[in-house]
Amino acid sequence: MKYKSQAVAMPYFIAAIGLFVGQIIFGLILGLQYVVGDFLFPEIPFNVARMVHTNLLIVWLLFGFMGAAYYLVPEESETELFSSKLALAMFWIFLVAGALTIVGYLAVDYATLAQYTGNDILATMGREFLEQPLLTKIGIVVVALVFLFNISMTVLKGRKTAINIVLLLGLWGLAVFFLFSFYNPTNLVMDKFYWWWVVHLWVEGVWELIMAALLAFVLIKVTGVDREVIEKWLYVIIALALVTGIIGTGHHYYWIGTPEYWQWWGSIFSALEPIPFFAMTVFAFNMVNRRRREHPNQAAVLWALGTGVMAFLGAGVWGFLHTLAPVNFYTHGSQITAAHGHMAFYGAYVMVVITIISYAMPILRGRACNSRKAQVLEMWSFWLMTIAMVFITLFLTAAGILQVWLQRVSDTPLSFMAVQEQVSLFYWLRETTGVVFFIGLVLYLASFFVKGDEQAAAVPAGTATVPRG
Amino acid sequence: MSGTFTKAMARNIFYGGTVFFFLLFLALTFDTTSGLPKSDNRHNITPAVAAGKHIWETRNCLGCHTLLGEGAYYAPELGNVYKRRGPEFIKAWIQSQPTGAPGRRQMPNFNLSDEELNNLVEFLKYTSEINTQNWPPNIEG
Ligand code: HEM
Ligand code: HEM
Ligand SMILES: [Fe+2]
Numbered sequence: 350m351k352y353k354s355q356a357v358a359m360p361y362f363i364a365a366i367g368l369f370v371g372q373i374i375f376g377l378i379l380g381l382q383y384v385v386g387d388f389l390f391p392e393i394p395f396n397v398a399r400m401v402h403t404n405l406l407i408v409w410l411l412f413g414f415m416g417a418a419y420y421l422v423p424e425e426s427e428t429e430l431f432s433s434k435l436a437l438a439m440f441w442i443f444l445v446a447g448a449l450t451i452v453g454y455l456a457v458d459y460a461t462l463a464q465y466t467g468n469d470i471l472a473t474m475g476r477e478f479l480e481q482p483l484l485t486k487i488g489i490v491v492v493a494l495v496f497l498f499n500i501s502m503t504v505l506k507g508r509k510t511a512i513n514i515v516l517l518l519g520l521w522g523l524a525v526f527f528l529f530s531f532y533n534p535t536n537l538v539m540d541k542f543y544w545w546w547v548v549h550l551w552v553e554g555v556w557e558l559i560m561a562a563l564l565a566f567v568l569i570k571v572t573g574v575d576r577e578v579i580e581k582w583l584y585v586i587i588a589l590a591l592v593t594g595i596i597g598t599g600h601h602y603y604w605i606g607t608p609e610y611w612q613w614w615g616s617i618f619s620a621l622e623p624i625p626f627f628a629m630t631v632f633a634f635n636m637v638n639r640r641r642r643e644h645p646n647q648a649a650v651l652w653a654l655g656t657g658v659m660a661f662l663g664a665g666v667w668g669f670l671h672t673l674a675p676v677n678f679y680t681h682g683s684q685i686t687a688a689h690g691h692m693a694f695y696g697a698y699v700m701v702v703i704t705i706i707s708y709a710m711p712i713l714r715g716r717a718c719n720s721r722k723a724q725v726l727e728m729w730s731f732w733l734m735t736i737a738m739v740f741i742t743l744f745l746t747a748a749g750i751l752q753v754w755l756q757r758v759s760d761t762p763l764s765f766m767a768v769q770e771q772v773s774l775f776y777w778l779r780e781t782t783g784v785v786f787f788i789g790l791v792l793y794l795a796s797f798f799v800k801g802d803e804q805a806a807a808v809p810a811g812t813a814t815v816p817r818g
Numbered sequence: 819m820s821g822t823f824t825k826a827m828a829r830n831i832f833y834g835g836t837v838f839f840f841l842l843f844l845a846l847t848f849d850t851t852s853g854l855p856k857s858d859n860r861h862n863i864t865p866a867v868a869a870g871k872h873i874w875e876t877r878n879c880l881g882c883h884t885l886l887g888e889g890a891y892y893a894p895e896l897g898n899v900y901k902r903r904g905p906e907f908i909k910a911w912i913q914s915q916p917t918g919a920p921g922r923r924q925m926p927n928f929n930l931s932d933e934e935l936n937n938l939v940e941f942l943k944y945t946s947e948i949n950t951q952n953w954p955p956n957i958e959g
Contacts, residue, residue: 386924391916395881400878463876536863537948541886581828606854607854608850756959
């Protein structure tokens with residue numbers, strides 16, 4: 350650790366991992382409710398479990414991004430953080446607000462929750478991913494602004510690198526587009542139109558900037574490749590991301606009451622969206638192949654490469670699968686969407702956060718990398734979680750193809766519920782694979798507690814890189 | 819990437835490209851907004867529809883159902899349920915939940931008043947008349 354204030358990243362990472370565990374437990378509940386419909390009913394209805402699952406996902410990714418920024422920005426700026434105290438205060442505020450919100454979902458009837466948290470003053474709740482009570486949303490904005498102030502001040506007083514700037518742009522974009530969650534007109538078409546300004550312009554826009562910046566940072570550290578080269582790639586990737594992704598929003602404007610021309614704009618531009626993800630994969634492998642040192646943290650290198658591959662598969666390949674309007678006409682809102690949503694979120698954002706945690710956490714704990722034994726366990730967790738996610742995606746895709754066929758293509762279409770019964774085998778397989786994912790996650794947690802031989806870890810931070818050859 | 823393509827050039831493409839395509843997106847948004855009255859069925863938004871949307875949101879129906887293909891994939895599409903089932907079925911259905919059928923997916927009872935039910939149905943009627951370019955492919959949603 351080069352700067353003392355980087356240490357504030359640690360609680361953020363720990364909270365992220367803790368909430369990740371909660372997210373997956375609720376994923377397993379949802380998966381079971383898909384096949385045993387009355388499981389935990391009426392205590393935890395499906396919609397409640399789903400809110401908890403998706404909101405925990407978003408919140409822990411935000412914890413991950415913030416932790417990453419607190420770690421990365423001082424190092425890139427070559428100066429201490431503007432204020433560690435502020436960062437720590439925001440940590441607790443965000444954690445408590447997040448926890449209260451989840452408890453609220455689980456303990457209070459949603460309509461009552463809405464009533465007591467000001468939804469009648471400004472109605473923002475009840476929309477996918479944006480279910481949070483008004484108070485929580487305001488809390489998110491406050492935390493985000495203080496956080497942005499803190500890291501922006503740090504960058505301003507220190508060195509400005511491309512990585513720093515791109516990360517900042519991404520994080521500011523995240524906060525700015527979140528403001529559209531406060532806009533909820535009665536006109537359903539307008540509501541949906543701007544809802545995507547949060548959701549799509551996040552994951553296929555500004556978050557890609559954050560992801561690319563984090564990946565670039567880790568790649569510089571673990572490969573020793575020249576910064577000029579890496580930063581040039583970084584700009585190319587994010588240029589491709591925004592040039593395709595902004596108009597690519599149109600792939601959500603096919604069937605929600607918007608004009609027909611979006612079928613052209615959306616199809617053409619979103620069909621190009623896989624390119625930046627492909628570039629990220631090539632980038633990661635290229636840099637690792639050209640490495641000028643063998644970094645002892647091989648687990649972090651594995652996560653970095655895995656991020657490239659899985660983001661391309663989940664976002665690029667599975668996104669392309671259903672993004673052209675004539676295809677989307679049949680697949681819209683089916684299990685195909687769920688398949689894509691899972692692999693894309695996992696491959697891009699879950700994995701990039703784990704990459705930076707994998708790289709930074711040992712250093713925050715006073716060593717360049719973990720012991721060999723701990724790394725081997727971490728790599729096992731990588732493979733278990735990643736392969737499980739591949740199979741979850743494949744099973745959902747199979748379910749989705751059948752669903753589309755039986756319910757939408759057939760001359761004698763079956764009803765939604767009849768189709769769900771027909772494809773329940775695949776839901777069972779998904780649930781089983783979910784358990785494997787969970788085992789992978791438990792191994793991941795365990796890897797933090799493995800001591801093992803201290804050989805690799807004995808090298809003091811900073812000198813831990815041995816020349817190649 | 820050859821030596822003549824520098825980091826500064828990449829950066830300029832990023833800023834230039836982003837600004838250009840964002841402005842184009844804003845222009846398309848402007849055009850869409852001005853064309854929407856033709857397709858978004860706004861002339862049928864009554865106070866009842868507005869109240870219905872509020873009930874829809876505060877009961878988190880979207881956490882199980884899709885509406886115009888967006889939401890959760892656990893329960894039937896409701897964008898066209900008004901056409902599929904009609905107003906009376908919808909009201910009777912909501913009132914009679916949960917089915918309690920063992921092992922079957924369950925929908926909670928929301929204890930809605932008659933007026934609230936009517937508003938909800940008005941909202942679903944309005945939604946079913948939005949011009950969705952003929953989506954969904956058939957009545958099953
Ligand atoms: C890491 C990046 C991405 C993430 C995290 C992501 C995630 C998601 C999620 C969660 C949904 C479901 C939204 C909902 O609930 O309605 C979705 C929908 C969609 N995504 Fe992505 N996505 C990514 C990239 C892409 C890319 C690159 C493409 C196109 C090539 C794409 C194409 C689509 C399409 C067409 C839909 C709409 C599906 C439907 O009609 O139901 N996505 N995405
Ligand atoms: C890191 C791993 C995971 C990520 C990133 C993730 C992400 C998501 C996302 C983004 C959604 C919303 C999907 C959409 O609207 O298309 C979702 C819903 C869901 N997830 Fe996960 N999830 C993960 C793990 C799991 C696991 C392990 C299971 C169960 C075995 C699971 C089961 C579900 C179910 C059943 C839904 C609801 C789908 C529906 O709306 O019908 N998830 N998850
Ligand atoms: Fe999208």
